[in-house]
Amino acid sequence: MIQSICCIGAGYVGGPTMAVIAQKCPEIKVTVVDISKTRIDAWNQADLDKLPVYEPGLKEVVAEARGRNLFFSTNVEKGIREAQMIFISVNTPTKTYGIGKGMAADLKYVELCARQIAELANEDKIVVEKSTLPVRTAQSIKTILSNNGNGYHFEVLSNPEFLAEGTAIGDLHNPDRILIGGEQTTGGLKAIEALSSIYAHWVPREKILQTKVWSSELSKLTANAFLAQRISSINSISALCERTGADVDEIARAIGADSRIGKKFLKASVGFGGSCFQKDILNLVYLCHHFNLPEVADYWEQVIKMNDYQKHRFAKQIIDTLFNTVSGKKIAFLGWAFKKDTNDTRESAAIYVAHELLQDKAEIHIYDPKVTKEQIERDLQQLTSNCPEPHEEVTVHVHTDPYVAMDKAHAIAVLTEWDEFRNYNWQTIYENVYKPAFIFDGRNILDATKLKEIGFGLKTIGKG
Ligand code: UDX
Ligand code: UDX
Numbered sequence: 001m002i003q004s005i006c007c008i009g010a011g012y013v014g015g016p017t018m019a020v021i022a023q024k025c026p027e028i029k030v031t032v033v034d035i036s037k038t039r040i041d042a043w044n045q046a047d048l049d050k051l052p053v054y055e056p057g058l059k060e061v062v063a064e065a066r067g068r069n070l071f072f073s074t075n076v077e078k079g080i081r082e083a084q085m086i087f088i089s090v091n092t093p094t095k096t097y098g099i100g101k102g103m104a105a106d107l108k109y110v111e112l113c114a115r116q117i118a119e120l121a122n123e124d125k126i127v128v129e130k131s132t133l134p135v136r137t138a139q140s141i142k143t144i145l146s147n148n149g150n151g152y153h154f155e156v157l158s159n160p161e162f163l164a165e166g167t168a169i170g171d172l173h174n175p176d177r178i179l180i181g182g183e184q185t186t187g188g189l190k191a192i193e194a195l196s197s198i199y200a201h202w203v204p205r206e207k208i209l210q211t212k213v214w215s216s217e218l219s220k221l222t223a224n225a226f227l228a229q230r231i232s233s234i235n236s237i238s239a240l241c242e243r244t245g246a247d248v249d250e251i252a253r254a255i256g257a258d259s260r261i262g263k264k265f266l267k268a269s270v271g272f273g274g275s276c277f278q279k280d281i282l283n284l285v286y287l288c289h290h291f292n293l294p295e296v297a298d299y300w301e302q303v304i305k306m307n308d309y310q311k312h313r314f315a316k317q318i319i320d321t322l323f324n325t326v327s328g329k330k331i332a333f334l335g336w337a338f339k340k341d342t343n344d345t346r347e348s349a350a351i352y353v354a355h356e357l358l359q360d361k362a363e364i365h366i367y368d369p370k371v372t373k374e375q376i377e378r379d380l381q382q383l384t385s386n387c388p389e390p391h392e393e394v395t396v397h398v399h400t401d402p403y404v405a406m407d408k409a410h411a412i413a414v415l416t417e418w419d420e421f422r423n424y425n426w427q428t429i430y431e432n433v434y435k436p437a438f439i440f441d442g443r444n445i446l447d448a449t450k451l452k453e454i455g456f457g458l459k460t461i462g463k464g
């Protein structure tokens with residue numbers, strides 16, 4: 001029976017996942033460690049509204065378990081030493097250098113974790129990959145552990161996380177499935193069972209799928225690739241709808257009613273973002289090339305290309321509509337997060353759209369209900385440092401009041417589907433913006449009939 005767990009990495013995955021395990025398994029001590037003191041301090045904040053991750057329902061779970069059997073600490077060594085089972089939940093960004101640059105996953109943090117576990121181990125341990133990793137990483141982790149591990153025995157399991165941000169707590173409480181991959185040896189099967197029995201505290205046994213380790217690793221990449229592919233597919237149709245006069249939302253409803261297709265993930269948008277889809281598909285593409293399957297690689301790469309096209313199309317439509325230039329014009333952005341109900345901005349479509357508009361010398365005014373000014377500034381700084389043609393001057397303003405952000409704007413662009421945007425006083429907003437008044441709804445969430453009645457020129461995704 002497992003009595004103590006440690007998780008390395010207190011991010012969007014490690015934090016909420018461990019909070020729920022601690023909530024559901026009060027007899028297990030769960031310690032989440034991270035090298036970032038700022039992150040850990042934020043997790044330990046008395047004020048639960050200041051946790052580093054915003055997720056509906058998360059603060060209630062943390063309130064219940066923190067201090068009882070859930071602990072956050074920067075003492076990585078102690079965390080590792082005291083745990084029987086160690087989750088690796090550190091980030092695995094796309095490599096920005098050397099072989100596989102721009103495609104392969106950078107596994108340096110994962111490798112560092114494995115080396116550290118090996119060095120500190122004082123008993124047999126089970127190591128669980130929670131981070132999304134390329135196929136066969138478990139094998140590399142195992143090799144490092146068994147060559148450096150003071151003679152102790154290690155089992156390495158793959159247990160990918162399928163939670164989506166913004167609904168993480170619901171997804172963790174009621175997962176469609178839990179996937180656990182491990183070696184099909186006596187030790188491997190025992191480790192799989194040890195982890196299964198943790199989830200079995202609240203997940204029905206039939207939803208806990210046990211597989212070979214490589215199937216589990218590849219399932220995660222495949223799941224994300226399929227989900228992203230649906231979005232790129234519907235977005236490709238949105239472009240055709242705009243030319244032909246069909247309505248992409250009506251098409252989504254019509255095809256989604258086919259039970260073989262299903263209705264989820266058919267919402268046309270300005271493009272998908274988030275820390276996973278692009279990174280995981282690039283990773284899959286890299287793997288296919290590595291295993292000399294260029295046709296398969298090209299097939300999946302097209303999902304990313306279509307997403308880039310969608311973001312570009314949106315920015316271009318703004319520029320075209322505003323008489324071919326946004327230079328010196330005030331463009332108000334509603335939303336900066338990559339989706340609603342999260343403060344995460346990684347790969348957000350808003351960043352790419354901002355980039356194109358800034359290159360055309362726009363002045364951008366941003367309002368997002370949950371993303372901090374500091375985060376937006378970091379995103380923009382990164383944009384400037386990655387850009388071969390830096391913007392001469394970054395003219396961006398971040399607001400805490402949406403009405404101020406939109407005041408005297410030449411155009412308003414909806415980048416994230418936050419619910420509150422629907423309920424603004426659009427009549428007042430109309431009176432305070434330049435005419436002709438344009439709204440570009442990149443999420444198709446606003447009441448089109450009402451806005452048109454007020455007098456707005458409304459551009460949506462996929463409606464001719
Ligand atoms: C996760 C997964 O782990 C990744 O594989 C998945 O595909 C995306 O989501 P996430 O939790 O979202 O990552 O990442 P992040 O919020 O960046 O958290 C990672 C944490 O690990 C950070 O707080 C970082 O400080 C910490 N870390 C990183 C360590 O503690 N040690 C390290 O060596 C590296
Ligand atoms: C995704 C997977 O859903 C999850 O299973 C995995 O563990 C991590 O990656 P996440 O990125 O957090 O989760 O959010 P998701 O809800 O999948 O949305 C990703 C992006 O796609 C967002 O930018 C969202 O706005 C966009 N999206 C989603 C659409 O544009 N249309 C849709 O129909 C659905």
